[in-house]
Amino acid sequence: MTSRLNLFLILGLVALASIAFSLLQGSDLISSYQLLKTVLHQGDDLSAEIVLFIRLPHALTAFVTGGLLALAGAMMQVLVRNPLADPYVLGISGGAAVMTLLCMLLGISGYWLTGGAWAGSLLAMLLVFLCTKKIAGQPQQLLLTGVALASGFSALSSLILSISPDHTLRGMLFWLVGDLSEAHLPVLEGCVLLIGLMMSLSFARELNLLVRGEKAAKALGVNTHRLQWKLYLLSSFLTATAVTLAGCIGFVGLIVPHMFRLLFGYDHRFLLPGCVLMGGSLLTIADMLSRRLFFPQQLPVGIVMVLIGIPIFIFLLQKKTA
């Protein structure tokens, strides 16, 4: 038990450190001394403004997005009982992408773009349900339906890309690989993450049973029908929030739950909060690197995420099997 507490202490510190690093290292170097002064309200106005109004929203947006995706991914993997599942596997992001690209094509921006992403996600959720008729009971069918719908959305996205004028293409591509450049202070999304985590923790022990299949969970008294509906709605909602916030950042939702399992085990009561902290930290670091590596050129954060994630993950996998 104490070792688990230590684990969360460490993960919490890593999370804080990643945010602090992100505040320190921006496109414009601000020393830690100045950062400290800013925090204490004694810094000069310009650096204070950079830290508070540009870097802090950026860092927090990255953290919240990473947390949302990792949490949604961990739940989605249990819902379809498949370790290859990620938050996008049921086509939630695909639906959001089609609607967002359509909005961009039509020259719509700002809040309408956010609304478009939301509408697309909800549409995808509805479509998955209509096509499978039931969410609980047949994880295999749910997964295959989701994959089929996701391919459909992907084809539609490509179609929109191919007919879009050149000047909108860059924005579209950035959105598709994940983009944090339009970050605002993610108060609402942060609340969604916190509430989502609380809700998921309320059924975390039941997830330990559901991974063994529906019958096994039922035999130990779990209302599997209700549990799977909760899983579906909550993970879809979290994914939609993340996608609306930052576009389709891949990899976090797939890899972070596996990283946690490799390092710290399979109990969902630890896995879910652990994924939030790990996913958040990882995306914050990726975001910092994406702005810092080829300064002043900025890379899409989704690409950096994948590039730093793959070696870490393969290292862990190798270490575990060896």
Next chain:
Amino acid sequence: MKNLLAAKNITLAIADKILCRDLNLEIRAGDVWGILGPNGCGKTTLLHALARLHSVKQGDIFLHDKKISAFSGKELSRRLGILFQDTQESFSQTVQEYCLTGRHPHLSHFAWENTDDKKIAAQALKQMELENKLTQQIHTLSGGERRRLSLATVLTQTPSVYLLDEPTNHLDIYHQIKVLNYFKTLAETQAIGVMMSLHDVNMAQRYCNKVLMLFDNGETLQGTPLDVFTTENFSRLYQHSFRKGIVENISCWLP
């Protein structure tokens, strides 16, 4: 003695195939029931129906004289534990974590397993000779060890009725006898009831005091092994001729 689990006039079917018709069944404290029958005759479906995992076409099932439909999921699984024929795992777990999940129905929503729960799990693992493998990942276990872990998990659930679907699957002779003996002793000393499907008729004769034969055509036959174990019944049940031998005054059955 009081009924732990009773089935009244139940008819079971999968799609259009009737598996058993108007079956009456009573599991009392101390009973060890054996279900015998050919593949696909409905042994598993019957066990699932008794555990409320499969709906009955007709009839009612009572647990402690109360309809099983009246229990909540957790209430039911505190009183009734089922061991499945096989298990599926998409993700790993340690042996101890796996076994502790048997305590789930006893824990309130946000509660964690306490030292008592861990003691119960440790005791069950010891009975199944897995006490040295607590921190091992389950996918590193052998088939027989996995089976014993599932048995330890259902023991950790501490129900008053055990429904075991081929509990001796994957087990060597030593462990088969140990497991069957343990459940028999448990039934006799703890006033619990056991019902298990078996394929080994000699084991059934040795460890069960009641037997249910499920025939392919939906007919059933029940009684003590002494009553129903005859070469005619076995030949009819398995569509294969049987011979009877006597070794040290114990009858044994040779297919």
